Amino acid sequence: MLFNSFEFIFVFLPITIFGFYGLGSFGLRQAAIIWLVLASFVFYGYWNYGSIILIISSMIFNYRMGIFLGNKYQNNPVKSYSLWVYHLFLYLGIAVNLAILGYYKYANFLIDNFNVFTGAELNLKNIILPLGISFFTFQKIAYLVDSYNGKTRNYSFLDYCLFVIFFPQLIAGPIVHHWEIVPQFANQKIIKFSYENFALGWTIFSLGLFKKVIIADGVSAYSTPIFVAAASGTELDSFEAWRGVLAYTFQLYFDFSGYSDMAIGISRIFGITLPINFDSPYKANSIIDFWRRWHITLSRFLKDYLYIPLGGNRKGETRRYLNLLITMLLGGLWHGASWTFVIWGGLHGCYLIINHLHISLKKYLSWHNNKQSILEILFYRILTFLSVVIAWVFFRSESLDGAIIILQSMMKFNFSSFFHNNLSNLTSNIVFYGFWLPFLLLIVWFAPNTQQILMQYKPTLSSDDSKISHAFLWKPNLLWATSLGLISFIAISKVLEAKASEFLYFQF
Template sequence: MVFSTPIFLFVFLPLTVLAFYVVNRRLGHEAGLIFLLLASLVFYGWWDVRFMPLILGSIVVNYALARVIRPGNGGWLLAFGVALNLGALGVFKYADFFVRNVNALTGLELTEPGLPLPLAISFFTFQQIAFLVDCSRRITSPDAKPHRYGMFVAFFPQLIAGPIVHHRLMSPQLGEKDRQRDISANLGIGLSIFAVGLAKKVLLADNLAPYANAAFDTAAAGEPVGLWLAWTGALAYTLQIYFDFSGYSDMAMGIARMFGFQLPVNFNAPYKARNITDFWRRWHITLSQFLRDYLYVSLGGNRKGYARMLANLMIVMLLGGLWHGAAWTFVVWGGLHGAALIWCRMLDRWLPKGLFGRFWIASSACTFLFVIITWVFFRATSFDAAAIMLQGMAGLNGLGVNPGDGPFIAAIIGLILIWSLPETAQIFYRQIEEGVLKTANVAPPRKERWKANMRWGIGLSVLLFACMIASWSYSEFIYYNF
């Protein structure tokens, strides 16, 4: 059930919001949470009910483990819990990939399991691993009421594609009854944030997709891609994936706010980054923080010498690439970003401080160009397809056929919106809690943006109406595949 489809917009969301507040008012706060948990499970099962036992089993097992993990005995129990979570992820997401590589290396003809990928398994696995680790570190503790933990994992706005939410952020909110009292503020702010995210998805990302597909589908078919088509396709995908995933994250924040809850900010103007280190502080922020806090730090971080620190950066990015998909193209994408992070660290050590800030225009342009080129490996279906795209971008296949004015106009509009307008978190800065903003390093805007007035109400209503008309054409979110 995609956020941008009519069944969600006109049936599931309004009925769930209405029923939640009715149950919350008449039966109490905990009954409201139980209803929201059941609604979230219906939302998850709508895609494929066969995987309901997987997510329910994952919730029950991880909650049970967290109840018995203590700092003294956390070592083996924590290791068991992490291994169990990663094992489930490995079986469903990487079994075919592993068999294919074994066959390629050994010449065997082992049969691939062919297991379907359960929706959201990458996200709820990482979220629960972080929870177990935090319990062992005494950063958080399991809820006394199991349904609250179920809500933490299965809450439908963030379940499918994040953001990756920490238990220490969500658990206190689940216990605060006052969050549901100001219904008008929850619905007004939440619907406004949701409208911005929906516009990113259906008005921008979905309209950029055909231009990206035209180039990458040509490359996947083994046909040469000319300079014009290669660059318009790569740039279109660069903008598409941003508006698609950023739009999802905004919609998740908006829906959660409709129920009185606040989710983490996941984007902070990543294409304005001055270097790749800065880019990863701004892009998919919750994943970056997870990789830093639970992988990079566990590997030793920067505590075991300079060379070990650089190696840790590369390991983290290689695994981060593999997390996105069971293909070597994702690993190469992660490796390229790992190499860029290492390069940034080396420049910081060798060159005068403040170099990136002094030459920020050139630095930002080089960073954005690097991001465009590396997205080719992320989007391409094979190394051969990626090579064809890169050859086209280098001009080795000639200019090729002019794709027309459409992709150029779309790219210009997308770039103007990204580089001239504030991020969603800045527009709604006063309506987002301080702790949520702090974790994403969102700077306060020069002036207040969103206000509960007639002008904003009319503007967002028109935007929401336009989005709802456009939503009749179905299009999945890119990160549903991961």
């Protein structure tokens, strides 16, 4: 079930809200939580009910494993074992989770590559990838590590279930920690309907829905045909190639930004505040800054549970750069079982290394305290943006050959090809480069984001200290109500007239 579908907006969400707050009005907190858990299972099982067995089995295993690991800190001689036993079970728990993820997501990839290198003809049946498995696997691994480190409490199985299965963030994040969300479930206030939470939640949801169905889906028409053509070996001119890559750059941005807003908005309707996951990443002035803004909770997980355990920056500069590269290569592979994702991750790993070397050079030359001029900031922002754009070519391409075709076409710089094309191509160039490109650049580089607009009401767990004009701050007044009503009307009209399209991050 998609957030941008008729079934979700007009059937599932209203029933879930009425059921949750209906039970809450009688003070039945546990019944309300059970209702939300069951609704989340319905939401997840809507695609494939067979996946419910997998996620329930996984939840039971990880919950019991978490309790066992947490016993390391209990002064109970019956439950106390040698430290190596807990260490062994921690690795066992992580291995089981990774094995499940590896089978569903990477088995065919490994077999295909084995066949290429050995000439064998091994074949696995078509494995259906359970939606959201990459996201909830990381959440459960983090829970086990935190249990081992004594950071978890004696959560009930019901609260743990909701932590894993909570439908707004189940499929594509944000990747939440237990300490961020489980204590909120215990708050008796969440079962009491709040007009403020509903208004904030619906505002954020509406903005996200608009981003998805109007902007992301609208600009996809300029992206998809180009990558499909490249995958088939079709030669492209430079304006076609750049149009396709830039269109995908914005499509992915607004698709993921829209999903993040919708997840945060839906959660807020139920009185739950999620962590920020998307913070205007194309405003970044460096690749380091980009990864502080793009998929923030994934970056946090990779840093805390991969980069730092590898040694982080504690073992010298060479080891630090190697750890960065390994982290980003695995981060790329996490996104998909394809060499294009590995290359994308490797590119960003190299970008980060270059960024850190640049910082070290500035410190060596004593330039790091110099205040940057507007021109410098603009230069670094454009350089960062173009670096990200180039990497997206591999991220989106269906094959290495397709990516190479697009990159070669981008390098042709045949400016006359803008006009020397058929009428359809010329029209696409004029509309995209004349309207879409300047409009979208203006938004992603200069406009305040959703969190900034609503900063007075703390829409996410993380605070935003940036300053924006008072005129852009959301207020419960007639002007904002009218504007949000119009945005909702336009977005829902699009939902009613067109088949809902999947969010791009669902495939990861």
